[in-house]
Amino acid sequence: MTPLAERVARLIEASGPIGVADYMMLCLFDPAYGYYTTREPFGAGGDFTTAPEISQMFGELIGVWTYQTWQSAGKPDPIVIAEIGPGRGTLMKDLLRTLGKLDPSLAHSARFALVETSPRLTEIQKQTLGRAEAQITWRTSIETIPPHPLILVGNELFDALPIRQYVKTPAGWRERVVGLDKNGGLALMAGPGAPDEALLPPDAVTAPEGAIVELAPARTALMETIGHRLAGHGGAALFIDYGHAEPGIGDTLQALRRHEYDDVLAHPGEADLTAHVDFAALAAVARSQGLTTSVTTQGDFLLRMGLLERAGALGASGDETLRDKLRSEVERLAGPGATGGMGELFKVLEITALRPWIRPEGKPKIRH
Numbered sequence: 001m002t003p004l005a006e007r008v009a010r011l012i013e014a015s016g017p018i019g020v021a022d023y024m025m026l027c028l029f030d031p032a033y034g035y036y037t038t039r040e041p042f043g044a045g046g047d048f049t050t051a052p053e054i055s056q057m058f059g060e061l062i063g064v065w066t067y068q069t070w071q072s073a074g075k076p077d078p079i080v081i082a083e084i085g086p087g088r089g090t091l092m093k094d095l096l097r098t099l100g101k102l103d104p105s106l107a108h109s110a111r112f113a114l115v116e117t118s119p120r121l122t123e124i125q126k127q128t129l130g131r132a133e134a135q136i137t138w139r140t141s142i143e144t145i146p147p148h149p150l151i152l153v154g155n156e157l158f159d160a161l162p163i164r165q166y167v168k169t170p171a172g173w174r175e176r177v178v179g180l181d182k183n184g185g186l187a188l189m190a191g192p193g194a195p196d197e198a199l200l201p202p203d204a205v206t207a208p209e210g211a212i213v214e215l216a217p218a219r220t221a222l223m224e225t226i227g228h229r230l231a232g233h234g235g236a237a238l239f240i241d242y243g244h245a246e247p248g249i250g251d252t253l254q255a256l257r258r259h260e261y262d263d264v265l266a267h268p269g270e271a272d273l274t275a276h277v278d279f280a281a282l283a284a285v286a287r288s289q290g291l292t293t294s295v296t297t298q299g300d301f302l303l304r305m306g307l308l309e310r311a312g313a314l315g316a317s318g319d320e321t322l323r324d325k326l327r328s329e330v331e332r333l334a335g336p337g338a339t340g341g342m343g344e345l346f347k348v349l350e351i352t353a354l355r356p357w358i359r360p361e362g363k364p365k366i367r368h
C-alpha cells in the first residue's frame with residue numbers, strides 16, 4: 001500500500017466511504033502525498049507526455065491562435081494573456097517566442113499570467129520562463145488576474161479536476177464511492193447518495209444495471225468562474241483536453257503510471273488520475289453566460305492553425321532526421337487514434353465573448 005492508500009483506508013474506517021471526487025482530490029492534490037504536489041509527472045521519465053512536451057509546434061500554434069484572436073477583437077490594450085495549469089511552462093515558452101515573432105510590441109506590452117495551484121510546478125515554470133523578457137506574474141486563481149480583456153489557454157487542465165461517478169443499481173442511480181473490502185483493501189461500491197436525475201445524460205433512463213455516469217461539479221464551477229470573467233471584461237479562451245463532444249454513459253476514470261494504465265485504486269498518490277472531459281457540458285456553462293462556443297478536434301484545430309506549414313518551415317532548415325522527427329510529431333499531435341495520434345480523441349473548446357471586448361468606461365480621457 002502507498003502511504004496515501006494507508007491514510008485513505010484509515011479515513012474510511014473512521015468516517016465511512018468517500019466519493020470518487022474526494023478520492024481524486026486526495027490522490028492528486030493532498031499537500032503531503034498528492035500526485036501533483038510530490039511528483040514530476042511529465043515527459044519520458046514521468047508518467048505521461050502532454051502535447052506541449054511532444055512538440056514545440058503545439059505551443060507555437062496556440063501562439064498563432066492567441067495572436068489572431070487578439071487581432072480580430074480589435075487589438076485590445078491593455079490585454080492579459082494567461083495560461084491555467086501550465087505544467088512545466090513549455091507551452092507558454094513556445095507561445096511567447098511565437099508572439100515575439102508575430103508582433104514584438106504585443107509580446108512586450110501584454111501582461112502574461114500563469115495560474116497554477118501547485119507551488120512545486122510554479123517553481124519549475126519560473127525556471128522555464130526565467131529568461132523571458134515578457135511581463136509575467138503567477139496567480140493561484142483566475143479571480144486575481146487584473147480586470148482587463150483576457151485571452152486564456154489551458155491544456156489538459158479539466159481532466160485533472162475531480163469527477164463524481166454514479167452507478168445504476170436495482171434501486172436507481174447511486175453515487176459510486178471508495179470503501180473497504182473484507183480484507184481492508186480499497187474497493188469501489190455503490191453508496192447511499194443519489195444524483196439530481198435532471199443532470200444525467202438522456203440515455204441514463206435506458207442504461208442497464210451496473211452502468212456508470214459521470215458528473216463534474218468542480219469542472220462546472222471552474223468554468224463558471226472563467227465564463228464570468230470573460231463575460232465581464234471581454235476575452236476568449238481555448239481549452240484542449242481528451243474527452244467527448246456529446247454527453248453519454250460510461251466509466252472514463254483512469255490511472256496512468258509510468259506510461260501504462262494502472263488500476264485506479266492501486267497506487268493512490270503515485271499515479272495520475274483523470275477522467276474524460278464532457279465538452280458539451282463545459283460549453284453549455286459558457287453559453288449560459290452569454291458566451292459563444294465551438295468544439296472541434298485537436299487534429300482539425302492544429303491543421304487550421306497551420307501545423308503542416310509550420311512543420312514544413314522547420315524541416316526546410318534541417319536534415320532528413322529532423323524532417324522524420326517533425327513528421328512523427330505531426331502524426332502524434334494531429335493523427336487518428338488508430339495510429340497512436342491524439343488528433344481525434346483530443347478536443348478543442350473555443351470560447352469567445354461578444355465583440356468588441358473593450359467597453360467604454362466613463363468619459364474618454366482627453367490628452368493635452
Ligand code: SAH
Pocket residue numbers: 036042050051052053084085086087088115116117118121140154155156157160161
Ligand atoms: N498544461 C500542462 C500541464 C497539464 S497537467 C501540459 O499540457 O503539459 C495539469 C496542470 O494543472 C498542472 O500544472 C496542475 O498543477 C494544474 N492545476 C490543476 N488544478 C488547477 C486549478 N484549479 N487551477 C490552476 N491549475 C491547476
